[in-house]
Amino acid sequence: MPELPEVEVTRRSFADRIAGARVLGVQVGKPLRWPLGCAPEALIGQNVGSVTRRGKYLLLHLDRGLLLLHLGMSGSLQFAPALAPRGVHDHFELQTSRGTLRLHDPRRFGAVVHAESLADPRALKLLGGLGVEPLEVGFDPVMFHQALQQRRASVKQVLLAGDIVVGVGNIYASEALFMAGLRPTLRADRISRPRAVRLHGAIVAVLQRALALGGSTLRDFSSAEGQTGYFQLDAMVYGREGQACRVCATPIRAIRQGQRSTFFCPQCQRS
């Protein structure tokens, strides 16, 4: 499922190619998570500028306003001069002078939302509560520790909440906690500063590594060019219940936290 690395890989795969394109047509399939928020025809004739990312949202900057794209858990984007005819799971399509951008999303947890600007209430609702970007300088170890001190929920759930740091989804939360040697059930406010610093480093390292490898293909991820990622070859704990820990050979355990599966090594993650 697309987490920050996958979304960033997707962005990089088409941002330069779509920049400067003019919107020629819009096709809409079944409803996605939220309504588009404008008439599809209102987008026609506008030019696409830059494509940026905030957390797991892609921001397509247009002449007037922007499109917020979210891939949900099963979404992927394609961008090519010519695409095959739309399939049953292709729910949004932006036809431009440089090619067609298409959202393929079988489970329809994804979204395409139009906002007039970043100050638009619709944009603020989606982006306003997001935490800092983990791969930017604003993600500071000491501030991270201070933020964790304010929270009594388990560290895994605090990471997933995304209001301290964005982009860490279910896969990379388990992986980062393994790398940091921390038990996922540990209360966030009980994490010492050295451990918080370690977790900070682990989050950055896990995300950067996944990004360098082209994202995860644990489900059905591929970039807008159709390239698949390789992170799955690398997972230390995610999806490995009962298998031997790659470090100490102890069987990996699976638990549920907040309706989500969590994987950890009971030996390597003792604190």
Place this chain on the structure above:
DNA sequence: AGATGTCCCTGGAAGC
């Protein structure tokens, strides 16, 4: 206000 539970959706796997 922070923590927790619910819901949205479909395809694939598991169970009977």
Place this chain on the structure above:
DNA sequence: TGCTTCCAGGGACATC
């Protein structure tokens, strides 16, 4: 074989 049930998960929202 063919049905039903369960599960995956991001994140807004409701509830405590």
